[in-house]
Amino acid sequence: MTTALLENLADPAALRALPATALPALAADIRAFLVDKVCRTGGHLGPNLGVVELSIALHRVFDSPRDVLLFDTGHQAYVHKILTGRRAGFDTLRKTGGLSGYPSRAESAHDMIENSHASTALSYADGLAKAFTLRGQADRRVVAVVGDGAMTGGMCWEALNNIAAAPQRPVIIVLNDNGRSYSPTIGGFAHHLAELRRCRDDRLRAWTRESGQNLFAGLGLAYLGPVDGHDTAQLEGALRRATALRRPVLVHVTTTKGKGYQPAEQDEEDCLHAVGVVDPAAGKPNAHVRPTWTSVFADEIAAIGAEHDHVVCLTAAMLHPTGLGAFAERFPNRVFDVGIAEQHAVTSAAGLAMGGLHPVVAIYSTFLSRAFDQLLLDVALHRLPVTFVLDRAGITGPDGPSHHGMWDASVLPVVPGLRLAAPRDPARLRQLLREAVAVHDGPTVVRYPKTTAGPDIPAVRRIGHSDVLRETPAAQTLIVAVGPLAAPCLAAADELAAQGIDVTVVDPRWTAPLDPELLRLAARHRLVLAVEDTTATGALGARLAQALAAIGATTCAATFALPARFLPHATRDHILHTHGLDAEGIATTVLKRLATIHQHEEATR
Numbered sequence: 001m002t003t004a005l006l007e008n009l010a011d012p013a014a015l016r017a018l019p020a021t022a023l024p025a026l027a028a029d030i031r032a033f034l035v036d037k038v039c040r041t042g043g044h045l046g047p048n049l050g051v052v053e054l055s056i057a058l059h060r061v062f063d064s065p066r067d068v069l070l071f072d073t074g075h076q077a078y079v080h081k082i083l084t085g086r087r088a089g090f091d092t093l094r095k096t097g098g099l100s101g102y103p104s105r106a107e108s109a110h111d112m113i114e115n116s117h118a119s120t121a122l123s124y125a126d127g128l129a130k131a132f133t134l135r136g137q138a139d140r141r142v143v144a145v146v147g148d149g150a151m152t153g154g155m156c157w158e159a160l161n162n163i164a165a166a167p168q169r170p171v172i173i174v175l176n177d178n179g180r181s182y183s184p185t186i187g188g189f190a191h192h193l194a195e196l197r198r199c200r201d202d203r204l205r206a207w208t209r210e211s212g213q214n215l216f217a218g219l220g221l222a223y224l225g226p227v228d229g230h231d232t233a234q235l236e237g238a239l240r241r242a243t244a245l246r247r248p249v250l251v252h253v254t255t256t257k258g259k260g261y262q263p264a265e266q267d268e269e270d271c272l273h274a275v276g277v278v279d280p281a282a283g284k285p286n287a288h289v290r291p292t293w294t295s296v297f298a299d300e301i302a303a304i305g306a307e308h309d310h311v312v313c314l315t316a317a318m319l320h321p322t323g324l325g326a327f328a329e330r331f332p333n334r335v336f337d338v339g340i341a342e343q344h345a346v347t348s349a350a351g352l353a354m355g356g357l358h359p360v361v362a363i364y365s366t367f368l369s370r371a372f373d374q375l376l377l378d379v380a381l382h383r384l385p386v387t388f389v390l391d392r393a394g395i396t397g398p399d400g401p402s403h404h405g406m407w408d409a410s411v412l413p414v415v416p417g418l419r420l421a422a423p424r425d426p427a428r429l430r431q432l433l434r435e436a437v438a439v440h441d442g443p444t445v446v447r448y449p450k451t452t453a454g455p456d457i458p459a460v461r462r463i464g465h466s467d468v469l470r471e472t473p474a475a476q477t478l479i480v481a482v483g484p485l486a487a488p489c490l491a492a493a494d495e496l497a498a499q500g501i502d503v504t505v506v507d508p509r510w511t512a513p514l515d516p517e518l519l520r521l522a523a524r525h526r527l528v529l530a531v532e533d534t535t536a537t538g539a540l541g542a543r544l545a546q547a548l549a550a551i552g553a554t555t556c557a558a559t560f561a562l563p564a565r566f567l568p569h570a571t572r573d574h575i576l577h578t579h580g581l582d583a584e585g586i587a588t589t590v591l592k593r594l595a596t597i598h599q600h601e602e603a604t605r
C-alpha cells in the first residue's frame, strides 16, 4: 500500500517541490513501504531504514544526476531508488530480471557504483572530481555517502589523503555513522567517532576542530557535525553549508540502523542488516531455516578451537555471517574482528602465523579478492600456515555480480604452495577443515556455497586425495565432481545409466594442487568432464586437461564450469540451471561430448 505522497513522487524534482512540512509524513510512508516490501523479498532492511531522511535531504539539496550521489557498498540505496522513480519495481527486488539490490547503471542515470564491496566510494569521488575539473564541469557536485563500517576500510584513508590534498576540488563526504557494521564498529576509529558524537556543544566542537582532536580536520578537511541524521531540516542545512564551503568537507551524520522498525532497532546481532523473507510483525523467518554450510563450519571450528589452542580466527566485520559466533563466545581472546579491512586481516594473519599460531581467516569468497596480494606475498611467499575459509563460494544469487564467489577456485591455484579444498557435504567440510588446519607449510583454502548443506554423500573408496563416489568397471566416462556439485553429478550419472551409459564419478576433495592419482585415473578414460562452480579459466578441469596433454594421454578432457562473465542477480538454482550446472545440464553435456568423440572417431576411421 503506498500513499498519495509516495505515488506522486515520480522523480527528485517532485520531491524538491514538496513543502518541508510534508517531509516527516513522507519519511513515515517510505519506512512503511520498505518494511512491507523488503519483508516479502528479502534484502537490506536495517541499513535502508536508517537513511530515509538522509536520502530525502540529499535529493532535495543536490540535483542528481548532474550532481553525482555515490553510495559506498550500495546496500543502503533502496530509498535513493524510491526517490528516483523505481518504487514500482520493489516487488521484484533482488529477483531474476528484477530490481537490483544495489545501484545499477542499467536501471538509472542516478546510479553510479554497482560494486557492493565496501570502502570504494571515496576513491570514485576523488576520480570523478578530478574528471569534472579537467572537463570544465567543476560546477557538478560529487557527494559520497560512506558508512562508519566502510570507513574502517583502508581504501577510504587512501582516498581521504588525496581528497584533502586538493582544496580546490570540493568533494562532499557524508559519513553515515550508525555505530555499526553488522555488529558495533570496532577499533580506534570507532572510538574517535564516539568522541565526535559527544561533541554536541558548539564550544566543544570548535575545540575538537581547532585542536586537531578531529581526525578529519587534522587531515585538512572541513568538518561539519555531528548532524542528526533523522532531522531533514538539520540535514538540508548542513548539506547546503557544506556545498557553500567549496572545499573538501566531511559531514558527520549520526543515524540509527533500522530506525522506526522495532524488530530492527532492537535486533542486537545486526539490526536486521540483511533479511530473508520474514514475518513483518517480528522481522524473523516464518519457517525454520535448515542448517547451512556456515552452521556446519561454526560447529566444527569451535570444536577444533577446543582441541587446539594454537588455532585463532579472524573476521573482517562479519563475525556472525561467517559463523564465528560460537568460537568467539568460547574463545573471546582468540578471535579478531579487524573491521572491513580484508587486506589487513590477511597480513595480520601472516603475523599471527609467524608468531607460532594457526590463524583461520573466515571471509566471503568475493571479499578475498581484495587481499590477493597479501595472500600471495605476505602468506604464501613465507609458506605460512594460514587457513582461509571461504563462505559464499560459487554462485551466491540475489546479491549479484560483485557477490558471486566464482573467481577464487580459478585464481588461487596459481599461488605457489597453496592447497584448495572443496567439500561436497557437511562430513567432508568437517574432515577437510581439520586437514587444512593440520597443514604447517603453506596456505590452505576451504570453500563452500551459500545454501543449505545437503545430506552426506558416502565414498565407495579413496584414490589418492580423491573419493570415488560411483564406479563401474566398463565406464569410459569420468565425471570429476567438485564440491557441492557432487550431488547433481551423481544424479546426472543415474540419468546416463538409464540410457545405457556407464559413468564413474570422483570427488577430488583437494582441487589444488592437481592430485597425480586423479591424473592417472583420468588418463584411463575416454572422456573426462570436471564440473565446477567457478570460472572455467584456471579451474581444476583446465589444469587436468593440460596435465593429460602433457603426458600424451588420448583422453578428451573438458571443464564444465561458469563463464568468465559478470553474472546478474537471480536465485542460485536459476543461475546454475542457466549454465547447465544441474543434473539435466551435466547429463546433456556428457551426451554431447560423447557424440562429438564418436563423430571424430568415425571421421578419422
Ligand SMILES: Cc1ncc(C[n+]2csc(CCOP(=O)(O)OP(=O)(O)O)c2C)c(N)n1
Residues within 6 Å of the ligand: 047, 050, 073, 075, 076, 116, 117, 118, 119, 146, 147, 148, 149, 150, 151, 176, 178, 180, 181, 182, 257, 273, 316, 317, 318, 340, 342, 367, 370
Ligand atoms: C570489502 C567488503 N567486505 C565486507 C562486506 C560485507 N558488508 C556489507 S555491508 C557491511 C557493513 C557496512 O557497514 P557500514 O558501512 O557502517 O554501513 P551500514 O550497514 O551501517 O549502513 C559489510 C561488512 C562488503 N560489502 N565489502
Ligand SMILES: CC(=O)[C@@H](O)[C@H](O)COP(=O)(O)O
Residues within 6 Å of the ligand: 073, 075, 116, 273, 274, 321, 392, 396, 399, 450
Ligand atoms: C552488502 C553486503 O555485502 C552483505 O551484506 C551481503 O549482502 C552479504 O549477504 P549474505 O550474508 O546474506 O550472503
Ligand SMILES: [Mg+2]
Residues within 6 Å of the ligand: 147, 148, 149, 150, 176, 177, 178, 179, 180, 181
Ligand atoms: Mg554503519
